[in-house]
Amino acid sequence: MNPKAAVVVYPGTNCDRDTYYALELAGFTPEYVDWHGDVKGYDLVVLPGGFSYGDYLRAGAVAAREPVSKSVRVYAERGGLVLGICNGFQVLMEMGLLPGGLLENTSGTFICKWVDLEITDTDNPFLSRFKQGGKIKLPIAHAFGRYVKVGDPNVALRYVEDVNGSDEKIAGILSEGKNIFGLMPHPERAMEKLLGWDYGKNVFLSILDWIRGGNRVV
Amino acid sequence: MPQTYHFMIDIQYKGNVRDPRGETIRKVLVGEYNLPVTSLRIGKSVNIEVEADSPEEAEAIVRKACEELLVNPVVEQYEVRMI
Amino acid sequence: MSFKYYDELKKRLGREPTPVEIEAFTVMWSEHCGYSHTKKYIKMLPKAENAIQGNAGVLPIDDKWAVVFKIESHNHPSAVEPYNGAATGVGGIIRDILAMGARPHASLDSLHMGDVTEGIIRGISDYGNSIGVPTVGGELRISEFYKHNPLVNAMAVGIVERDKVIPSKASYTGQVIVLFGGATGRDGIHGASFASEDLEGEKATKLSIQVGDPFMEKQLIEAFLKMKEEGLIEGAQDLGAGGVLSATSELASAGWLGAVVYLDRVPLRESDMEPWEILISESQERMAVLTSPEKAERIMEIARYYLLETAVLGEIIQEPVYRAVYKDEVIMEVPISVITNPPLEDVYPYTPGEIPEFKHIPFEKVEPSNVYFQYDYMVGTDTVLPPGFGPAIMRIKGSEYGYSVVTHSRGDLGYQDAYWGTYIATLEAVRKTLAVGAEPLGITDCINYGDPDENPEGLSAMMHGLKDACEFAGVPVVSGNASLYNTTGGKPIPPTMVIGLVGKVKLAEIVKPHEGDVYVIGWDRFSSAYERVIWNVIRKLHSCGCFIMAPSHMESLQGYQRTFSEYGYTLHIDKISAAPAHSKIIVVCNDNRCIENVDSKIPVVKVGVVEKA
Numbered sequence: 014m015n016p017k018a019a020v021v022v023y024p025g026t027n028c029d030r031d032t033y034y035a036l037e038l039a040g041f042t043p044e045y046v047d048w049h050g051d052v053k054g055y056d057l058v059v060l061p062g063g064f065s066y067g068d069y070l071r072a073g074a075v076a077a078r079e080p081v082s083k084s085v086r087v088y089a090e091r092g093g094l095v096l097g098i099c100n101g102f103q104v105l106m107e108m109g110l111l112p113g114g115l116l117e118n119t120s121g122t123f124i125c126k127w128v129d130l131e132i133t134d135t136d137n138p139f140l141s142r143f144k145q146g147g148k149i150k151l152p153i154a155h156a157f158g159r160y161v162k163v164g165d166p167n168v169a170l171r172y173v174e175d176v177n178g179s180d181e182k183i184a185g186i187l188s189e190g191k192n193i194f195g196l197m198p199h200p201e202r203a204m205e206k207l208l209g210w211d212y213g214k215n216v217f218l219s220i221l222d223w224i225r226g227g228n229r230v231v
Numbered sequence: 232m233p234q235t236y237h238f239m240i241d242i243q244y245k246g247n248v249r250d251p252r253g254e255t256i257r258k259v260l261v262g263e264y265n266l267p268v269t270s271l272r273i274g275k276s277v278n279i280e281v282e283a284d285s286p287e288e289a290e291a292i293v294r295k296a297c298e299e300l301l302v303n304p305v306v307e308q309y310e311v312r313m314i
Numbered sequence: 315m316s317f318k319y320y321d322e323l324k325k326r327l328g329r330e331p332t333p334v335e336i337e338a339f340t341v342m343w344s345e346h347c348g349y350s351h352t353k354k355y356i357k358m359l360p361k362a363e364n365a366i367q368g369n370a371g372v373l374p375i376d377d378k379w380a381v382v383f384k385i386e387s388h389n390h391p392s393a394v395e396p397y398n399g400a401a402t403g404v405g406g407i408i409r410d411i412l413a414m415g416a417r418p419h420a421s422l423d424s425l426h427m428g429d430v431t432e433g434i435i436r437g438i439s440d441y442g443n444s445i446g447v448p449t450v451g452g453e454l455r456i457s458e459f460y461k462h463n464p465l466v467n468a469m470a471v472g473i474v475e476r477d478k479v480i481p482s483k484a485s486y487t488g489q490v491i492v493l494f495g496g497a498t499g500r501d502g503i504h505g506a507s508f509a510s511e512d513l514e515g516e517k518a519t520k521l522s523i524q525v526g527d528p529f530m531e532k533q534l535i536e537a538f539l540k541m542k543e544e545g546l547i548e549g550a551q552d553l554g555a556g557g558v559l560s561a562t563s564e565l566a567s568a569g570w571l572g573a574v575v576y577l578d579r580v581p582l583r584e585s586d587m588e589p590w591e592i593l594i595s596e597s598q599e600r601m602a603v604l605t606s607p608e609k610a611e612r613i614m615e616i617a618r619y620y621l622l623e624t625a626v627l628g629e630i631i632q633e634p635v636y637r638a639v640y641k642d643e644v645i646m647e648v649p650i651s652v653i654t655n656p657p658l659e660d661v662y663p664y665t666p667g668e669i670p671e672f673k674h675i676p677f678e679k680v681e682p683s684n685v686y687f688q689y690d691y692m693v694g695t696d697t698v699l700p701p702g703f704g705p706a707i708m709r710i711k712g713s714e715y716g717y718s719v720v721t722h723s724r725g726d727l728g729y730q731d732a733y734w735g736t737y738i739a740t741l742e743a744v745r746k747t748l749a750v751g752a753e754p755l756g757i758t759d760c761i762n763y764g765d766p767d768e769n770p771e772g773l774s775a776m777m778h779g780l781k782d783a784c785e786f787a788g789v790p791v792v793s794g795n796a797s798l799y800n801t802t803g804g805k806p807i808p809p810t811m812v813i814g815l816v817g818k819v820k821l822a823e824i825v826k827p828h829e830g831d832v833y834v835i836g837w838d839r840f841s842s843a844y845e846r847v848i849w850n851v852i853r854k855l856h857s858c859g860c861f862i863m864a865p866s867h868m869e870s871l872q873g874y875q876r877t878f879s880e881y882g883y884t885l886h887i888d889k890i891s892a893a894p895a896h897s898k899i900i901v902v903c904n905d906n907r908c909i910e911n912v913d914s915k916i917p918v919v920k921v922g923v924v925e926k927a
Binding site (some may be wrong): 244247248249250251254255258303305306 | 394395397398433496499500501522523525526527529530583621
């Protein structure tokens, strides 16, 4: 049986369908869980990208306080795997599950393009299929992606060149227990060569390996 | 001798212009937090310092900055406050 | 107040119109709603023979899927308030596509302005990015001609299962009309009639600005598609120009029925609105759907789940009248056909001349990627060929086919000759479409013009140019929009016909950018005969595996250099000479035999190379 993945949908989330599709391609059985829902019992929880509540207050701020987010916190604190992509990363940060802040890009504009990235941590459930120091390409699409460092985060992904003004070119970080991964680039958009590059697939396959390796937590 | 003057500019949508951001956040506060919020409008504030020979001149410079760039007079209004 | 068709209205009603009726008909008989100047021209254009369910705008892609697409102008609002004008332009056209039952799948724009107005680009970017519809292409033309009258045309493409298209008409007496979306305010009252006036007119200062709410739009899209999935929607029309009045009268009239609407039921944002203001308010992000009385409650439940306002607005009646009621009082009652059959201006006779010797009127150079990198062109994970090469290519998940889509115009030529400017723009759009390996399916056109009362000939020239070009290319026109009175102080914009062209692509046959020698093939002059030859060359070279680009302006190719570098290639290319109107293409080819097989009568010049970076 394929592992079950929850795709959390807040009002204004817009990468939920892309994430669902990517999870299916990778071999998961995805299900949508809305903002009133509960993520208990899933093998993986993904917070997809988008503009939850229009990002009208701060990116991710309202979503972080929704009922489903409370269940994500419980899930994560019990060691469950949580992947936050783009707006999902912003939500995790607003929830305090990952350290730091995400502010407006230095360009002052939204940026959508493929960027080069370096893998800086492979000893975790999300990136085990990559080589330490390996270079990959993933798309970014955000206006608030400038990572501001607080403390000493577990950096898993760095931009090769500065794209948005992030401290130390940080693109993605892991929680202390490495069960929570937040990143601004979109792995779910990089699943098929038809659309460019398919490095994103290895993110989902790494998670699959980890779960299949008997590492079920919740 | 020119001096540095410090102002806060408060920029808001004009009263008759819709503020969807404020409306959405108000709805959330009422619906999910049960707070009796009857109106909420989100604007911008600009913290600005200028050099001038007098407070009057300084304020005139700030107002010029508002009118020429900082404020969109079609939909926005502003207030200037020296701090 | 002045109302051009006052006497006509009085005649049709057989009595003096009431003040409410004058307000209502000023909107409904404006060009924006009624197409009074262009409808007779539109009737001349070639129609699609393969349209689904007799619905002109729905064209098949494969056995399961169809595409719907439309372009619309938002010029006047963008002149007054660039950010919100552009944002609400995107929102409006997306709802248009949605109302047909399609999921919005791609959006494009065509922008003309005096200098790069960041507000317009940001308006499109903020709105489009937020609602999760990729902005996959467009054009940005900077010229003094558009300094006071920027053109903001937005196009949307949707995909829909062939058997699930939603009609935009009523089908039986007793059908109820449910309204949902944002609350109604005074936004854009008389926006439609304002869109038909000189920008220095009195209304320009009085217009209440429409503010876009992309979050609401996103909720509206998902709510509507959920209702559709549950089989609750029997007919639909978005609320755009003319608001409640336009949407509900069109639904009823298209089904040869009447309607009654209860304006006091409309959820309001401003509590002190007059009934006539509620009737014609152009508040954004609203939709009207037809359903049975039993299903109405479920529709409203879904709307509320998505945090939208909703109400049963009225119902369909047998009697062919439009009746607007406010607190038990009838505020307007007229025969419905009077609303939906505006007076029509006649076709102005036009005979085209020879192709003139076009002068080169340059647009200011803009690096296109500075604009499209601000648009999320990838969300939806269907963008196969991204912006930067010409048409974008979109796939449809689960289908072996996809579509190409491009917007294109030639205001620089239109300024010199309205007929040939339109004609050449249309054939260039076809050339671009063929270049990415697609076969043209259909066109949506946006007419951007000055004052047709002052100069009816130019409008006629454009429409004839479009008709003749479409007939030459064998491409139908499936939808369109008109923006007239783009004048400031009596000075018009150049006649600017924007062509939105959708083509059908077999995914397995797509050629992606690659290494190879770069050739320019074709003539430094435009002619229909050359064009026909070049189209055949394109088809052959594409099936030979060549990557082809078909820019209308060859003097600045930096944009391509940037796009190739995104793909990991370097494009080295000599300067290319080209007349303002030409029949030429740029070809990247890694197999000499493909080029050797090109007919020796056709000029071929090697101009550069594409290498791995």
